[in-house]
Amino acid sequence: MTAVPPTARPSDPAPHPVHALGGSVTPDDFKAVFRGHPGGVAVITAEGPDGPVALTATSVSSVSVDPPLLVFSVTAASSAAPAISAASTIVVHLLDADDIVVARTAATSGIDRFADRTSWTRLATGEPVFTGVRAWLRCAVVNRMEAGGSTVIAAHALQSHVNRDIEAGTVGNALVYHNRVWHRLGEHSALD
């Protein structure tokens, strides 16, 4: 995971070494800050050398709509990380609260995340896709940036599919992960 896969184009130089920055934020300090930071929930899949892989990520965000670009990061902690980091195309599934089973499954280590053969299929282009989720994007990886053993990946959306649209101005049924708890957004959580 720390090595740039052969298909990647060159990354930026490595970040400044820690000692050169004079920083004093410990891992525990940093975790305390991010413990209070919630995130929307995505599942990212790819076809790896040993079959389909999936991981749950709260780091997906939209970067640009024209061209349609998103970014996310992958940490080495996930068993799916090497295959996702090396893939040239991936599927980014953006989930709502109805997709909690898919979210939990892709977040659980040590299980076969594709055991339920009714929950997924393969696109004509070969990538695995969980068919019932709110929305998904098939993407080409267009850029990678190494950061502390993790990989930040920029991807260009090639194909989109929305199963459950959300109208502008409505609160919908979004899924959020925060401090190891799943939450559902709705009228009950909206601030005026």
Add this chain to the structure above:
Amino acid sequence: MTAVPPTARPSDPAPHPVHALGGSVTPDDFKAVFRGHPGGVAVITAEGPDGPVALTATSVSSVSVDPPLLVFSVTAASSAAPAISAASTIVVHLLDADDIVVARTAATSGIDRFADRTSWTRLATGEPVFTGVRAWLRCAVVNRMEAGGSTVIAAHALQSHVNRDIEAGTVGNALVYHNRVWHRLGEHSALD
């Protein structure tokens, strides 16, 4: 904003041109997918050439805890974008629902985001900081990646401050932005 500022180190080559990818996702398609994707709320500040600047972002995520690295993206649409993108150090404020005024202020264009002189101060190192928010990190920008006119920025935390800690396993009082509506997380929004 589209130009890499002089202090940046070289970015990766530009993404593949759209026509080479065979993509057919329109800006409206892409917006429909991300309309349902919520995000935690951060305010990012820097000292620009014309004084302090601030913007509200839902793209901040933790990438690595050791070293302590985060990533976010800045779109050219914000007046603060050029100064944030060019800064060598920034402050990333991670907000909770008690910080809704700071979140709204930094998200409103055309106003002086620093008009309330009681809400902020300067660190000894010069960066503006909103002092009352849940938590903030002073960071050094360590890497930049251009993506569709936006800039993806990786930053290394140098200094952290937590005003309101959240204990492991508790639901806290998080702030989420989703489809133009602010939400508060708590027991009322938790699943199971």
